[in-house]
Amino acid sequence: MHSKRSIGWWLAMVGLIGAVGLPVDAAAQNRDDVREARKLFKDAQRAGVEGKYKVAAGLYTKAYELDPSEPTHLYNAGVAYQxxxxxxxxxxxxQVAISTFEKFLASESDGSDGRPSVRLEEFEKLDAQNSIATLKDAIDDRTKTQGAMESTEQELDDARGRISSLEEELQQAAKAQASAEAKAGELDSVRADRDLWQQRALAGGSGRGSGKRHLGAALMAAGGVAVGMGILYGLDAKRIGDHLNQDEPWGPLHDDLVSDGETADRNMIIFTSVGSAVLIGGGVLYYLGVRESHAFEIGERAAVRPVVSDDAALVQVEGRF
Known part of the structure; x- marks a missing residue:
């Protein structure tokens, strides 16, 4: 019986010691967390001074997780994110800064909701509220700005597309202009060749019919000489005839004059006839040469041709007018 009471007493003492030891360990752990939170707080301050705001915000957040009784850590984290x-x-x-400030404001409690009593500094509360409003306005402005920038960028892309299209059109127009200029140059060359050909043709055409003209002129000259000789023989025959008609005694001189007169009369007829024929033939040849040269000179403009039928003689003119 005594033994059973000793065992029960021992178990009761062990339970009492355990119950008393638990708060002691929790308090010790809490003190360690507070010391670690203070260390993180100092590290966060140094990071903030160096401009490493996100690093500082992360350290402040960890400090609050270790020591929730200090909501200032959350406030500082929100400021760092801002x-x-x-x-x-x-x-x-x-957005992270806003959520951190909101968490800071929500950490205040009077203990009625079962949480530890936490009281926030009024300055920190007002600054957090103002910061939330400012950040929301900044987000709205930033969103609008980004939208405007995106719209502007789209407009710039459209403008670049239009510029590229215009550049292509300008290049095509330049190519078309170059092609037109090349064709114009070819046309000018063709026209120059045509004019040169016409000049050469006209220059060569001036000799067309010249042979006939020259031959005709020579024949007319020869015919004129022959006719002149015939006239001279005719005058000589007339002189002899006049002499014979005088009262001359008949004798050998008379016979010689008759013979000379007959010779002169015969030569007159021969030279006059032949000279007249040659003169007419030369005139015809000269006319034909002149007409042939003139018909070539008018070229494509007109051509004059005689047309002879059984009942009429006409002149036909052909060409482009």
């Missing part, structure tokens, strides 16, 4: 947003202008940094 500084990160002001540096980067990134909307996600502003």
């Amino acid at each position: 500084q990160a947003f002001l540096k980067s202008r990134r909307i996600d940094d502003a």
